[in-house]
Amino acid sequence: MPRTRDRRPDLLDPPTLARLGGLELLARQVVEGFLMGLHRSPHRGFSAEFAELRNYQPGDDLRYIDWRMYGRSDRFFVKQFEEETNLRAHLLLDVSASMDWSSRPGELPPKLWYAKLIAAALSLVLIRQGDTVGLTTFHHEIVSRLPARGGARQWAEITHRLDEASAGGRTLPQTGLRDIATRLRRRGLVVLVSDLLVDRDETLTALRFLKHRGHEVLVMHLIDPGERDLPPAADVRFFDPESERELGINAADVREDYREAVEEAIGEWERALVPEGIDYHVLDTDQPLSLALRAYFRKRERLG
Amino acid sequence: MGVLVPVGLLLGLAAAVPILLHLLHRTERERISFPALQYLLRMERDHARQIRMRQWLLLALRILLLLLLALAAARAVLRGGGSAHPPTSVVIVLDNSMSSGRVVGTGRVLDTLRARALETLGVAGDGDRFWVVRAGSPWDAVSPLSADAARERVLATDVVDTWADLTASVSRARDILDRTGAPRGEVHLLSDLQASAFPLETLPDSAPAWPVLAWTGSTATEPNGYVASAVVGGGLAPRAGRRTDVAIAIGGDLDIEEERGIRLLVDGRLEGAVRTRPGASVVLPVGPFDAGTLEAEVEIDPDALSTDDRFFLRTGVVPPPTVARIGDTGEFLASALDLLEEEGRIVAAASGEADVIVASDGEVPASLRPDQDLVVVPASDAARRTALGRQLAQLGIAIDVGPVREGESRIATDATGAGLEGVAVRGSGRVLPGPGARAWVTLDDGSVWAASALASSGSEVTVLASPLLPEGTDVPLSAGMIPLVEWLVGRSGAGSDARLRAGDTLRVSGRATEVESPAGTRIPVDGTLEVRATSRVGIWTVLAGDTVLERLALNAPPRESTLEPLAPSDLRDRLGGSVETARTSARWGATVYAERQGRELWRTLLVLALVLLLVESLIGASGGTEPTRARITPQPGGVSRSPADRTPPRVDHP
Numbered sequence: 032m033p034r035t036r037d038r039r040p041d042l043l044d045p046p047t048l049a050r051l052g053g054l055e056l057l058a059r060q061v062v063e064g065f066l067m068g069l070h071r072s073p074h075r076g077f078s079a080e081f082a083e084l085r086n087y088q089p090g091d092d093l094r095y096i097d098w099r100m101y102g103r104s105d106r107f108f109v110k111q112f113e114e115e116t117n118l119r120a121h122l123l124l125d126v127s128a129s130m131d132w133s134s135r136p137g138e139l140p141p142k143l144w145y146a147k148l149i150a151a152a153l154s155l156v157l158i159r160q161g162d163t164v165g166l167t168t169f170h171h172e173i174v175s176r177l178p179a180r181g182g183a184r185q186w187a188e189i190t191h192r193l194d195e196a197s198a199g200g201r202t203l204p205q206t207g208l209r210d211i212a213t214r215l216r217r218r219g220l221v222v223l224v225s226d227l228l229v230d231r232d233e234t235l236t237a238l239r240f241l242k243h244r245g246h247e248v249l250v251m252h253l254i255d256p257g258e259r260d261l262p263p264a265a266d267v268r269f270f271d272p273e274s275e276r277e278l279g280i281n282a283a284d285v286r287e288d289y290r291e292a293v294e295e296a297i298g299e300w301e302r303a304l305v306p307e308g309i310d311y312h313v314l315d316t317d318q319p320l321s322l323a324l325r326a327y328f329r330k331r332e333r334l335g
Numbered sequence: 336m337g338v339l340v341p342v343g344l345l346l347g348l349a350a351a352v353p354i355l356l357h358l359l360h361r362t363e364r365e366r367i368s369f370p371a372l373q374y375l376l377r378m379e380r381d382h383a384r385q386i387r388m389r390q391w392l393l394l395a396l397r398i399l400l401l402l403l404l405a406l407a408a409a410r411a412v413l414r415g416g417g418s419a420h421p422p423t424s425v426v427i428v429l430d431n432s433m434s435s436g437r438v439v440g441t442g443r444v445l446d447t448l449r450a451r452a453l454e455t456l457g458v459a460g461d462g463d464r465f466w467v468v469r470a471g472s473p474w475d476a477v478s479p480l481s482a483d484a485a486r487e488r489v490l491a492t493d494v495v496d497t498w499a500d501l502t503a504s505v506s507r508a509r510d511i512l513d514r515t516g517a518p519r520g521e522v523h524l525l526s527d528l529q530a531s532a533f534p535l536e537t538l539p540d541s542a543p544a545w546p547v548l549a550w551t552g553s554t555a556t557e558p559n560g561y562v563a564s565a566v567v568g569g570g571l572a573p574r575a576g577r578r579t580d581v582a583i584a585i586g587g588d589l590d591i592e593e594e595r596g597i598r599l600l601v602d603g604r605l606e607g608a609v610r611t612r613p614g615a616s617v618v619l620p621v622g623p624f625d626a627g628t629l630e631a632e633v634e635i636d637p638d639a640l641s642t643d644d645r646f647f648l649r650t651g652v653v654p655p656p657t658v659a660r661i662g663d664t665g666e667f668l669a670s671a672l673d674l675l676e677e678e679g680r681i682v683a684a685a686s687g688e689a690d691v692i693v694a695s696d697g698e699v700p701a702s703l704r705p706d707q708d709l710v711v712v713p714a715s716d717a718a719r720r721t722a723l724g725r726q727l728a729q730l731g732i733a734i735d736v737g738p739v740r741e742g743e744s745r746i747a748t749d750a751t752g753a754g755l756e757g758v759a760v761r762g763s764g765r766v767l768p769g770p771g772a773r774a775w776v777t778l779d780d781g782s783v784w785a786a787s788a789l790a791s792s793g794s795e796v797t798v799l800a801s802p803l804l805p806e807g808t809d810v811p812l813s814a815g816m817i818p819l820v821e822w823l824v825g826r827s828g829a830g831s832d833a834r835l836r837a838g839d840t841l842r843v844s845g846r847a848t849e850v851e852s853p854a855g856t857r858i859p860v861d862g863t864l865e866v867r868a869t870s871r872v873g874i875w876t877v878l879a880g881d882t883v884l885e886r887l888a889l890n891a892p893p894r895e896s897t898l899e900p901l902a903p904s905d906l907r908d909r910l911g912g913s914v915e916t917a918r919t920s921a922r923w924g925a926t927v928y929a930e931r932q933g934r935e936l937w938r939t940l941l942v943l944a945l946v947l948l949l950v951e952s953l954i955g956a957s958g959g960t961e962p963t964r965a966r967i968t969p970q971p972g973g974v975s976r977s978p979a980d981r982t983p984p985r986v987d988h989p
């Protein structure tokens with residue numbers, strides 16, 4: 032297995048991956064590695080729609096023989112597929128101050144680095160499939176907006192925008208979500224990548240609005256492992272880098288309660304989003320990128 | 336509740352540490368960036384009361400834990416039980432006198448007393464010091480001991496055949512405590528509490544400070560019979576070839592009606608036997624014996640206290656001495672000599688041939704043979720007395736004769752065996768013994784009435800202070816007259832050791848090197864020429880090397896044979912000060928160490944502290960266990976929290 036992992040950057044843990052190169056190179060390697068693994072997976076036929084039948088020719092894949100036609104005509108026909116119509120995808124990237132945080136600075140990349148890599152990799156996959164993809168970065172306001180297009184130049188532009196993106200400001204995802212909802216005329220896929228340290232009700236309303244407008248929504252909730260468990264320091268004052276609010280507490284005394292609170296918050300997101308048809312995935316920033324890509328492909332698979 | 340080491344309570348100040356930490360941390364906590372603060376706020380909102388209660392509980396537990404440790408360090412004790420006590424000096428007065436050898440049930444009284452002493456030592460603390468005073472062996476040196484050493488000394492204590500003066504022993508114990516300067520001290524009196532062991536003459540002058548705890552569970556209830564005395568020949572030494580008799584007095588409770596067998600053994604042979612009741616006297620005829628030494632033993636049927644059921648006799652069997660009289664002996668002395676002569680106890684002889692010359696009225700022979708003894712009875716006349724003094728000096732006798740004094744005195748001590756104590760002496764003179772002379776009879780004013788010394792010829796000369804006439808003394812009218820005269824002319828009384836008792840101090844001659852006990856143990860004689868450790872009844876032998884100088888019979892002290900106990904209520908009168916009593920082992924165990932403060936709690940406190948520590952850990956862990964590794968992992972159709980579904984490697988926290 033180590034050999035497979037060596038050839039599959041998508042399976043590498045982020046600290047290792049971060050040492051391999053820049054965002055563009057990394058995204059490319061991650062996508063290549065992921066697609067290579069995808070051919071070996073049982074999931075098939077994700078990007079083509081049935082068009083017509085043609086006579087079987089030696090070398091054709093036996094899985095595509097239409098056995099029903101064989102029963103009626105006693106001849107072999109092979110199902111013919113055609114390329115899917117282009118999907119318009121839009122990536123919505125949270126670049127608020129909280130995203131520039133790592134529980135282990137110098138060892139574990141910050142959430143923003145992880146989010147950028149996800150965005151770059153998804154963009155590459157979408158463009159390779161012939162889809163169009165756009166990118167919006169936001170915190171309490173829109174920082175950058177790149178309309179959806181296809182092609183290699185679009186991906187280069189996306190990676191450039193991602194490279195330039197820096198963290199700052201407070202998180203108000205509803206700003207970006209409502210901006211996209213008003214700008215996207217054609218229904219498409221909206222992918223929100225955020226740590227969701229936000230006003231939950233406002234964000235949910237914006238997501239539901241987006242869904243109501245006919246968009247498919249995929250929420251990728253990034254969590255640093257250090258946000259799941261309190262740090263080992265016992266008696267400290269925690270402060271929010273966005274709001275500067277503080278709370279003094281003995282971590283040792285509330286560690287278990289805190290862990291339950293995080294789980295409960297995640298559960299609430301899940302209970303609120305999934306019934307609305309919004310896909311929700313929690314991604315720990317110490318986990319390989321393949322989890323994020325797999326989440327996307329599952330969504331894309333259902334979209335047909 | 337009390338503490339044995341109060342300084343340990345200072346550790347309780349550490350209880351302030353958690354409080355201070357709690358207060359300091361409110362203002363000086365480390366400030367760290369934490370974007371997920373909203374989760375913390377959410378948690379605090381949901382569990383604020385629970386968290387606050389847990390924090391207060393943890394704070395209380397930590398303070399309580401420190402207080403428990405402080406109490407344990409201070410050696411807290413619970414009053415009302417247990418044996419913990421502050422360091423105490425304890426003097427154990429262990430009565431090992433003859434009566435403690437009384438058999439009760441299957442053991443001796445001393446065994447019970449030792450058991451109580453061991454109970455005392457069994458609950459001793461580290462800081463306690465002990466002294467063990469053996470009441471029956473007052474000659475024993477006493478030194479401070481640890482509990483273990485005291486236990487060994489108690490176990491090594493055995494019954495001796497002596498009398499114990501418990502009043503004196505308790506006074507000695509209190510003196511020891513006085514000298515130690517210890518803040519706390521107790522005297523534990525372990526005895527059968529014979530009333531005779533508390534003589535009134537040794538009552539303490541003032542109420543002593545040190546309390547006494549007295550054991551009252553071994554007092555005698557049964558009667559005791561014993562041989563009170565045995566006298567050969569009415570106090571006169573038996574004469575060779577003549578029969579004599581032995582008068583035996585049996586002591587004991589007069590209520591005893593049962594007769595007991597009495598046997599007389601001479602040189603191990605049964606010479607006579609009779610039966611009688613305690614309180615009676617019997618006379619057994621014995622003899623005749625050859626000249627020499629007669630050693631005999633009287634025994635009665637044994638009872639619970641057996642040591643006093645035997646009585647040892649030793650006397651000389653002598654041929655009648657030849658006696659010459661010079662000067663006017665006076666009517667009474669003459670009659671006494673005549674009687675002794677008629678009885679064949681002396682033989683009259685000329686002064687040149689006599690063994691003994693009785694010189695009266697100031698007449699003194701000019702010279703003496705080396706083997707010839709002299710008895711001098713002075714005249715009342717002052718001039719004659721002065722002349723007598725010069726004559727004695729010429730003979731090289733270190734005794735002078737003093738002038739006659741007015742007034743009446745009484746004989747205080749009589750070492751002749753004639754029993755003259757209390758007999759009046761009027762208008763008497765006195766003798767002034769010089770170096771090397773020995774006083775035999777003394778008066779209550781301290782003057783000497785009879786003394787002896789060796790003349791330059793080697794003869795022994797005995798000088799009386801006054802003539803044996805009723806005008807000068809009641810001695811001629813007393814029963815001691817004949818024994819005194821016989822003693823004077825023959826040194827053959829019932830034996831100077833007739834009244835020696837176990838425990839008496841033996842005074843030996845300067846030639847003596849050792850004294851051998853009846854058990855064969857030899858005691859060296861030191862420069863004091865006194866042997867105090869006469870712990871056994873029987874025949875003691877004074878030795879000069881391997882040569883026997885003297886053999887002495889020591890018998891049981893009659894006061895020890897009187898077992899009647901002193902009433903516990905009378906103990907305070909006899910001992911003074913604070914006196915507690917205990918009759919049962921349980922009561923004894925509960926009463927020793929009067930200042931003890933109860934059951935020591937440090938073990939319990941430590942266990943409680945451990946339990947608290949465990950509870951504190953559990954409560955702390957319920958709010959702060961180590962992070963688990965469960966993660967939310969994307970799954971088809973939603974969110975899964977199964978960690979097993981993750982294939983990629985996981986990055987652990989540092």
